[in-house]
Amino acid sequence: MKNYFLVLGIVLIAAVMMSSVLFVGGQSTLQFYLSFHDPTVDWGQPMKTGLADAAKEFGFKAEMIGPTPMDAVKQLEQIKTLVDAGMVDGIGIAPLDAKTFLPYIDELMDKGIPVVTVTSDIPESKRLATYGQTFESLEKISYDQAKMLIKTLGPDPKGDVAILNVLPDLEGLIMRENGTKRAIAEYPGLNLLGTYGSTIDFDKCYADIEALVSVNPNIVAIFAEDATTTPSLARVLRDKNLNDKIKSSGYDMTEESLLFVKSGNLDILVGQNPYAQGYLSMRALYEYIVDGKKPVSVDVEPEYADKSNIDKVLEAYGIK
């Protein structure tokens, strides 16, 4: 009986693997990959939809790959495994950090594998183009967003402010934080308490923010820099009834965060348009290989949502 159980288990595993192969199709179709930090994060899902739509429209195969949780070594090893197996016709890479990925991107380009960067860029590398934002534009977007929020505090804002950042060592988030800090520095009446919420666990993040607002009664604004701290911040402000007292901004247009804007628990939300990043990057690779068209970088414009336009944004995202 136990032998049958073991054999059945192995057959089931084989069936799972076989079923994925059945959907893969013939090897003559171009195969592209988009290597992402962590394909399980919610703000990466619109990117997956974008690349799937491009694949359907132009008739190639595209797949998002990446480790979970995010890990630069594992991300690189996945790419290497596929490249060494000769399974990659082109690849989009969302680099976890520039210094680790730069040599490898150059190596791929030297091997004749077209590479574009997605989400964040490594301009010093040999990549063909980038679809997303450069580190400099990430800083500027964050600066603009912080200025928008600070303006809601009045002409001469005074009080404590705080930044939330789930991964303060991630280059992209460092740039966002720098932009926010640059904006805050222009207002001498604002006192930056520090950076908080550095945990990918939503419960712990909530607890961190809850403690922050409890011990700092003079907080007037909180700037969340990512998709983990943003909904956690909104939840705390809602649960503690602090939306009238504390202004808030956040990142990434997940359904939950957009609904928080609608309900008034979040004041400003910025999205980096991951759908466009996924779609444009894959289309560029296809046109480069098939038509010889050199990819052109696109600094994907951020999207903004606040109470003035939230209904339109919700409609555009198909959220009721």
Added chain:
Amino acid sequence: MFFNVNKLKKFRFRELGILVAFIILCIMFTIIEPRFGTLVNFLNLGRQISIIGILAIGMTFLIIGGNLDLSIGSMFAFTSTITAIMMVNGINPIIALLLGLILGGICGFINGVLTTFGRIPSFVVTLGMLNVYRGAQLIIIGAIPINVAVGVYGNVQSSKSADIFFFLGKGRLFDMIPMLFIIFLTLWLAGYIILRKTAFGFHTYAIGGSPEASYAAGINCKWVQTGGFILTGVLVAAASILQLAYLGTVTGRIGVGYELEAIAATIIGGTSFSGGVGTLAGTLIGAAIMGALRNGLVLVGVSTFWQILTMGIVIILAVALDVRTTRKIKLEN
């Protein structure tokens, strides 16, 4: 009926079950995706399992001896960071490597002394040190990545020592076999000899099996167990510095979750949490199974979500096959 252990009398050994599981896995992946079974891919696989494999060597010693170290991922980040800082501040890369190994030994010593002489369970000590090492690393690094590559890509002076250092991580023997894999196998062999052929290894098994009987027999349990932690610390440092040599960068995120992977490789390999039981041969196969799964599922095109599920199921099946085979061998004996 699945396979007849009687007919395998000549090959009867403890790790037979998981070895069979590994072979079945490789055959299945090769049938579904022939590119899995190529030499190039197996050499990639060897490189991919090397870092976790080195960590699992130390973890095997600890678990056999009745302890556990949950801090190795954070220690990994800490030792790598200090080594990187030494290199970018002009210290000879080989000297930095040796100092990094010593630092790893010191970290292991701290864990060991707190556990043995402090009489605090290793689970608790290393759970706390997990945060201490990670926090210390983040404070030192300031959450900014450090790049140690040479030339255009980095800020370490080109030198013979730097060439040797980076060859250890990125080089290939005969232009083919990754150095990482060779170093892993060398360390594994050294660990195997220590565990099976030295008094230290024998004492480790004895203490894990019964600390009271070992003490009564005159074994210096505290120093043997501390020795296990020191050995683990040195291996953690070695793995972290090799990864530094391979990647050329250290960030605040490195090593996260590595302790669980090392434990998984060790336990899949047949080492028992209760202590006194386990082999490095099993750990090697355990690491190979995890690496083959990860590698094969990517090649076959299974999505990340299904990969996570599949890995869990196959790990359980591999261990079940091993437990069943071991029980059959014991009954036969």
